[in-house]
Amino acid sequence: MDDGAKEQRDPAWWGRRAWSLLSAVRAQAPLVQCITNLVSMDIAANALLAAGASPAMVHSLREVPEFTPRCDAVYVNVGTLSEDWLPSMCAAASAGRPWVLDPVAAAASGFRMEACLELLALRPAVVRGNASEILALADRSVAAASNFKGADSSHESVDALEAAKALALSSGAVIAVSGAVDFITNGEQVVGASNGVPMMQKITATGCAVTALIAAFVAVEPSDALVGAACALSIFGLAGEIGMESSKGPASLRMHLIDALYCLNEETVTSRVRIALQP
Ligand SMILES: Nc1ncnc2c1ncn2[C@@H]1O[C@H](COP(=O)(O)OP(=O)(O)OP(=O)(O)O)[C@@H](O)[C@H]1O
Ligand SMILES: Cc1ncsc1CCO
Numbered sequence: 001m002d003d004g005a006k007e008q009r010d011p012a013w014w015g016r017r018a019w020s021l022l023s024a025v026r027a028q029a030p031l032v033q034c035i036t037n038l039v040s041m042d043i044a045a046n047a048l049l050a051a052g053a054s055p056a057m058v059h060s061l062r063e064v065p066e067f068t069p070r071c072d073a074v075y076v077n078v079g080t081l082s083e084d085w086l087p088s089m090c091a092a093a094s095a096g097r098p099w100v101l102d103p104v105a106a107a108a109s110g111f112r113m114e115a116c117l118e119l120l121a122l123r124p125a126v127v128r129g130n131a132s133e134i135l136a137l138a139d140r141s142v143a144a145a146s147n148f149k150g151a152d153s154s155h156e157s158v159d160a161l162e163a164a165k166a167l168a169l170s171s172g173a174v175i176a177v178s179g180a181v182d183f184i185t186n187g188e189q190v191v192g193a194s195n196g197v198p199m200m201q202k203i204t205a206t207g208c209a210v211t212a213l214i215a216a217f218v219a220v221e222p223s224d225a226l227v228g229a230a231c232a233l234s235i236f237g238l239a240g241e242i243g244m245e246s247s248k249g250p251a252s253l254r255m256h257l258i259d260a261l262y263c264l265n266e267e268t269v270t271s272r273v274r275i276a277l278q279p
């Protein structure tokens, strides 16, 4: 529960908020429809399950009218976009449920960029991307000028901070830029979440998985997507930190991160979540 309008959003407040939202996900098990890329389906579904949510990878256009209204949130990810999936993405995004967009490799092609912009116009609650993706969405010419690395970022998250603020204001979505520090903004406030380990970049689709987790947090806190997104990013990063303590490399981290997410308890979350309002 919220501490009230006059609360002091100090680190302890964020720790309590992150625990309360994770507890709500565990208690409510929100149903999250995922229309996500083929690489990410396994890790995204397993991250959602470990956190207590219910994933459903449902992407046929014919199922959207019946299925999407029964979901608590929708997750759309364009990582392996194809022409036949785009109508399902747009229909699910328009079904009146809170939804979250992951614009994987937005600058890969004109088709993908146009699809991302079309989806952005359908008012996602949150867009989570890496720095290169957010820079490209905010200004297509930046993408053309930079050293493009496909689904991986060629920028630091801080490089995309101003672009994220501008994109939040122009789109009305909360924008989250992942990286060493994850920045989350509604265009006015900026929150930094600094949990996580660099090895998470060496597991494919950890970004996709954390965007799925953001959708679960938005499902239980639809009225404050900024807080939901920041807490989901921090919780996922914390699971990465704990998982790294038992891991030798990306493959074992993938397993230990999911186990750590499942095992998180109140003491660990409230003492180790690192979220702060940026000046
Ligand atoms: N240098 C870093 N230090 C700590 N954590 C990091 C670092 N870079 C990324 N992360 C974390 O790794 C996760 C994935 O973020 P990343 O920016 O790599 O996403 P992405 O490029 O969209 O990934 P993908 O497309 O493979 O899903 C996030 O939880 C993020 O906080
Ligand atoms: C590697 C890759 N290619 C398309 S989607 C994806 C997963 C990380 O975004």
Ligand SMILES: [Mg+2]
Binding pocket: 102, 104, 105, 129, 130, 151, 207, 208
């Ligand atoms: Mg990504």
